[in-house]
Amino acid sequence: MPTANATVAVSAPGKVLLAGGFLVLERAYTGLVLGLSARINVIAGDVTSEPGVELYEIVVSSPQFLDAQWRYGYHHAEDGGGVKVTQLHVGSTITPNRFVETTLSYALTYIDAVVSSSSKQPHHNIASSRLVILADNDYYSHSHEASSGRFAKFPVAIKGANKTGLGSSAALVTSLTASLLTHYLPSSVFDLSTKKGKQTLHNLAQAAHCAAQGKIGSGFDVAAAVYGSCTYRRFSPGILNVLPEPGAPGFSEKLLAVVDGQKWDVDVQEDSVSVPPGLVLRMCDVDCGSETVGLVRRILNWRSEKADESSALWNDLQSRNEELAAILKAGDVDRLPAQLIQVRDRFRKMGHLADVPLEPDTQTVLLDALTAVDGVYGGVVPGAGGFDALALLMRDDAETQRRVEEFLAEWSREKGAKVKLLVVKGEMEGVRQESLDVYDGWL
Numbered sequence: 001m002p003t004a005n006a007t008v009a010v011s012a013p014g015k016v017l018l019a020g021g022f023l024v025l026e027r028a029y030t031g032l033v034l035g036l037s038a039r040i041n042v043i044a045g046d047v048t049s050e051p052g053v054e055l056y057e058i059v060v061s062s063p064q065f066l067d068a069q070w071r072y073g074y075h076h077a078e079d080g081g082g083v084k085v086t087q088l089h090v091g092s093t094i095t096p097n098r099f100v101e102t103t104l105s106y107a108l109t110y111i112d113a114v115v116s117s118s119s120k121q122p123h124h125n126i127a128s129s130r131l132v133i134l135a136d137n138d139y140y141s142h143s144h145e146a147s148s149g150r151f152a153k154f155p156v157a158i159k160g161a162n163k164t165g166l167g168s169s170a171a172l173v174t175s176l177t178a179s180l181l182t183h184y185l186p187s188s189v190f191d192l193s194t195k196k197g198k199q200t201l202h203n204l205a206q207a208a209h210c211a212a213q214g215k216i217g218s219g220f221d222v223a224a225a226v227y228g229s230c231t232y233r234r235f236s237p238g239i240l241n242v243l244p245e246p247g248a249p250g251f252s253e254k255l256l257a258v259v260d261g262q263k264w265d266v267d268v269q270e271d272s273v274s275v276p277p278g279l280v281l282r283m284c285d286v287d288c289g290s291e292t293v294g295l296v297r298r299i300l301n302w303r304s305e306k307a308d309e310s311s312a313l314w315n316d317l318q319s320r321n322e323e324l325a326a327i328l329k330a331g332d333v334d335r336l337p338a339q340l341i342q343v344r345d346r347f348r349k350m351g352h353l354a355d356v357p358l359e360p361d362t363q364t365v366l367l368d369a370l371t372a373v374d375g376v377y378g379g380v381v382p383g384a385g386g387f388d389a390l391a392l393l394m395r396d397d398a399e400t401q402r403r404v405e406e407f408l409a410e411w412s413r414e415k416g417a418k419v420k421l422l423v424v425k426g427e428m429e430g431v432r433q434e435s436l437d438v439y440d441g442w443l
C-alpha cells in the first residue's frame with residue numbers, strides 16, 4: 001500500500017485537570033481540563049530501500065534522548081488478528097516502549113482494516129516508515145539539561161528523565177496515531193482537520209492508550225490531546241472490553257467496529273472552557289512526585305466502602321467545579337479566588353476522609369502563600385493531587401511572572417525544596433498538523 005502523504009508532522013498538547021480529579025473516573029461526573037502549550041510532535045515519513053530489497057520495517061526514534069530508537073517488523077496475524085508488530089534489536093540491545101509498540105499495533109491494524117474494507121481485498125502491504133518524536137522540554141524535569149532550544153537534548157534515556165506529569169504518554173499516543181493515519185490514508189478517508197477525523201483519532205487513541213496503560217485512566221488526557229481545553233465526561237469503559245489483544249483472532253474486525261462504532265458516549269465540550277483575557281494558567285513543578293495509580297486505588301477503596309459519604313462530597317465538589325468552569329468562561333475574575341478556595345476545600349476534605357494526601361500540608365502552605373502574591377488569583381493541586389505539581393491562575397504579564405519566580409526561588413532556598421515555574425501555559429487548541437520547517441535540524 002503506497003503512503004498517501006509522503007512526510008507529515010502532527011503535534012498534540014499536554015494536559016492539566018484543573019478540577020474533577022477522581023470524580024472524572026465515573027460517568028456521573030465531569031473534569032475541567034486545560035490543554036497545554038507543551039506539545040509532543042511526531043513526524044512520519046517514507047523509508048527508501050535499495051532497489052530490489054523488500055523491507056518491511058517501522059523505525060521510531062526520539063532523538064532528544066539516549067538509546068531511544070525502536071525498530072519493529074510487522075506482518076498480518078492469522079485469523080484476522082490485524083497487523084502484528086515485533087520489536088527488532090538495535091545493535092545488541094532491545095529496550096521496549098510499551099506506548100509506541102501498542103500504538104503501532106492499533107494504528108496499523110486500523111489502517112489496514114479500513115483500506116481492506118473499502119477495496120474489498122483482504123491484505124495490503126503497508127509500506128515501511130520512519131517516525132521521529134520531538135517533545136517540548138517541560139514534559140521532563142531537566143536540571144541535567146545539556147542544551148537549550150525548543151527541543152532540548154537530554155543526556156539520559158527516557159526512563160532516566162523525571163517526568164513533570166503533563167501527560168506525555170497521551171500526547172505521544174495521540175500524535176503518533178494521527179501522524180500514521182495522515183501518512184497512510186488519503187484525506188478522503190482520514191482528515192485531521194474535520195470533526196469526523198478527530199472523532200476517529202480520539203476513539204483509536206483512547207483504545208491504544210488504555211491498552212498500553214493497563215486500563216486505569218478516565219481518558220481525559222487523551223481527550224485533551226485531541227480536543228485541547230474542554231469539559232470531559234468519560235466513555236463507558238465497557239466499550240473497549242470487547243477488544244482482544246493485538247494479534248489475537250478477530251482483533252482487526254473488532255477494532256474497526258469499536259473505533260467506527262456508534263457506542264461512544266464520551267462527552268467533550270470544547271466551548272465550556274476558557275481562560276479570561278489577561279489571565280493565564282501556569283504550572284509549577286514541585287520536583288517531588290506522587291504515584292497516581294496508588295492514589296486512585298486508595299480513593300476508590302474509600303469510595304466503595306463509604307458510598308453515601310463519598311457521594312455527598314462528590315456531588316458537592318462537582319457543583320463547585322461546574323461553578324469554577326462557569327466563572328472562568330464568563331471572565332468573572334473577581335469571583336475566582338473564593339471559588340478556587342471552595343474547590344480546594346472539598347478536595348482536601350476528600351483527602352482527609354479517605355486518609356490520602358490529596359492536598360498535603362506542604363502544598364496547602366505553598367498554595368496559600370502563592371495566592372497572596374500580587375497578580376495571582378489562586379491555584380490547585382491538579383489531577384490526582386499529591387506532591388508533584390501546582391496549577392496557578394495568574395495575570396499574564398511579565399511583572400506577575402517575575403514576582404512569582406522570585407517568590408518560588410526564595411521559598412526553595414528557605415525550605416530546601418525545589419519549586420519552579422514551568423514555561424508551559426494553558427492553551428485552547430488540540431491536535432494539529434504542523435509545517436515541517438518547525439523541525440529544522442532534527443530530521
Ligand SMILES: Nc1ncnc2c1ncn2[C@@H]1O[C@H](COP(=O)(O)OP(=O)(O)OP(=O)(O)O)[C@@H](O)[C@H]1O
Nearest residue numbers: 062097098099133135163165166167168169170172
Ligand atoms: N519523548 C518520548 N519519546 C518516546 N516515548 C515517550 C516520550 N515521552 C513519553 N514517552 C512514553 O510515555 C511513557 C511515560 O508515560 P506515563 O503515562 O508514565 O507518564 P505521563 O503521561 O507523562 O505522566 P502523567 O500520566 O502522570 O501525566 C514513557 O515511559 C514512554 O513510554
Ligand SMILES: C[C@@](O)(CCOP(=O)(O)O)CC(=O)O
Nearest residue numbers: 021022217218219292383384
Ligand atoms: C485521578 C485521575 O482522575 C486524574 C489523574 O490526573 P493526573 O495524572 O494526576 O494529572 C485519574 C484519571 O482521571 O485518569
